[in-house]
Amino acid sequence: MRHPLQHLRGNAVRALRNQGLHVDLLGEDLTSNLIEDAQKECLLVNAPLICRASLRVPFSVLKYAMTLDGKIAATTGHASWISCKQSRNLVFELRGRSDAVIVGGNTVRRDNPRLTARHGGGHMPMRIVMTQTLDLPEEANLWDMSEVSTIVVTQRGARRSFQKLLASKGVEVVEFDILNPREVMEYFHDCGYLSILWECGGTLAASAISSGVIHKVYAFVAPKIIGGKNAPSPVGDLGMVAMSQALNLIDVCYEQVGPDMLISGFLQPLPDMVPVIPSLNETFVVDPTVSPYESRIIFFYKTWDPYGVLSNYSPHPIQMPDENGDCVTWMSVEHYYQAHKFIRVDDPLAQDCVERIKSAISPEEAARIGRSMQKQKPYLV
Numbered sequence: 001m002r003h004p005l006q007h008l009r010g011n012a013v014r015a016l017r018n019q020g021l022h023v024d025l026l027g028e029d030l031t032s033n034l035i036e037d038a039q040k041e042c043l044l045v046n047a048p049l050i051c052r053a054s055l056r057v058p059f060s061v062l063k064y065a066m067t068l069d070g071k072i073a074a075t076t077g078h079a080s081w082i083s084c085k086q087s088r089n090l091v092f093e094l095r096g097r098s099d100a101v102i103v104g105g106n107t108v109r110r111d112n113p114r115l116t117a118r119h120g121g122g123h124m125p126m127r128i129v130m131t132q133t134l135d136l137p138e139e140a141n142l143w144d145m146s147e148v149s150t151i152v153v154t155q156r157g158a159r160r161s162f163q164k165l166l167a168s169k170g171v172e173v174v175e176f177d178i179l180n181p182r183e184v185m186e187y188f189h190d191c192g193y194l195s196i197l198w199e200c201g202g203t204l205a206a207s208a209i210s211s212g213v214i215h216k217v218y219a220f221v222a223p224k225i226i227g228g229k230n231a232p233s234p235v236g237d238l239g240m241v242a243m244s245q246a247l248n249l250i251d252v253c254y255e256q257v258g259p260d261m262l263i264s265g266f267l268q269p270l271p272d273m274v275p276v277i278p279s280l281n282e283t284f285v286v287d288p289t290v291s292p293y294e295s296r297i298i299f300f301y302k303t304w305d306p307y308g309v310l311s312n313y314s315p316h317p318i319q320m321p322d323e324n325g326d327c328v329t330w331m332s333v334e335h336y337y338q339a340h341k342f343i344r345v346d347d348p349l350a351q352d353c354v355e356r357i358k359s360a361i362s363p364e365e366a367a368r369i370g371r372s373m374q375k376q377k378p379y380l381v
């Protein structure tokens with residue numbers, strides 16, 4: 001398949017063909033039902049890359065283990081173990097395929113987890129803790145940095161003395177003005193993360209789902225019943241009141257793992273799998289009074305879809321007059337847009353940022369520079 005980013009599209013294919021290799025592109029040179037299935041498999045395998053490239057957050061998987069009566073712990077908070085050994089071994093593999101594993105403060109306080117991939121010398125994911133209060137134990141397995149590092153993300157100004165203690169143990173602390181899953185995922189996207197495994201409890205899981213940053217779910221269901229009116233469940237309050245609002249998983253798979261059942265599926269369509277024209281019962285058009293089928297209206301979003309050339313990210317140069325009326329060429333609308341956040345700001349940092357955006361190699365890079373500068377130095381915008 002072709003690369004999802006327009007400016008990289010075709011490069012690898014061209015390079016291979018230039019070397020005399022025969023390359024067939026799924027869905028272009030080769031078409032058939034079988035090929036369509038293969039193309040879909042290709043999309044699924046590349047889900048993290050596609051998500052990262054088009055949604056500008058890492059691909060996030062929410063994983064949890066629950067009893068048959070939908071509990072992720074007993075009323076006391078005790079949770080080890082719900083799923084069987086084979087299931088937990090599979091979790092080590094999932095961790096090993098992720099760039100980071102993330103939990104909420106309460107899971108750290110309650111479980112003192114290690115969050116390592118005990119799979120024999122393979123890749124170890126970074127460990128991330130999300131906590132507003134920073135009210136965490138002084139001693140915890142996650143502060144043992146001998147095998148792998150931990151990053152704690154928290155609210156700006158939270159418990160400065162505890163931040164110092166963490167720093168003395170080598171734990172990185174990142175402060176956010178607004179600590180929510182989307183901001184945190186955008187930050188880790190900008191740091192280069194591709195895929196994140198969420199192993200938190202229901203409180204943070206609900207917040208992450210509501211923020212739209214969870215793409216896939218892995219639910220291990222153990223044939224056990226624990227009961228308990230107040231025993232926690234995998235997803236906290238989503239503000240839904242009718243079953244018709246429930247989120248339906250897509251491409252659901254069922255797999256038996258020892259005595260457990262692993263149910264997995266996508267929580268939102270992969271960007272390339274989104275239908276270009278929304279179906280009639282979908283109501284998410286920008287203006288609810290406008291039908292998505294109205295012929296005068298052109299819908300565009302991703303650069304590689306029909307009309308994608310109208311997107312800010314389309315890598316087409318534009319010419320715009322500067323403050324003196326002289327014509328200046330910008331590599332894309334996104335370059336122009338990002339630079340104009342800083343263009344008349346009387347500060348050398350802002351001027352430097354404009355120059356960096358101007359010479360960014362792609363619209364995505366221009367957006368990355370603009371957005372991270374805006375986040376780091378909000379006073380410049």
Ligand SMILES: NC(=O)C1=CN([C@@H]2O[C@H](COP(=O)(O)OP(=O)(O)OC[C@H]3O[C@@H](n4cnc5c(N)ncnc54)[C@H](OP(=O)(O)O)[C@@H]3O)[C@@H](O)[C@H]2O)C=CC1
Nearest residue numbers: 064065077079104105106131132133200201202203204207
């Ligand atoms: N069976 C399983 O698969 C799992 C079971 N568990 C069990 O679940 C229980 C803990 O569940 P739960 O309390 O939901 O734990 P979470 O892991 O969801 O932690 C919740 C905490 O996350 C922090 N947080 C930071 N930002 C946010 C935000 N934007 N929204 C929500 N929370 C945020 C807060 O920490 P702070 O208070 O520090 O500010 C909050 O109290 C334990 O009993 C544990 O054993 C946990 C994980 C998996």
Ligand SMILES: Nc1c(N[C@@H]2O[C@H](COP(=O)(O)O)[C@@H](O)[C@H]2O)[nH]c(=O)[nH]c1=O
Nearest residue numbers: 065079081082083111113114115116199
């Ligand atoms: N209880 C439970 C899970 N709990 C998750 O695993 C974490 C513990 O990881 P570690 O300390 O590395 O073994 C814990 O904090 C929570 O996120 N996972 C599962 O696959 N099955 C289970 O039954």
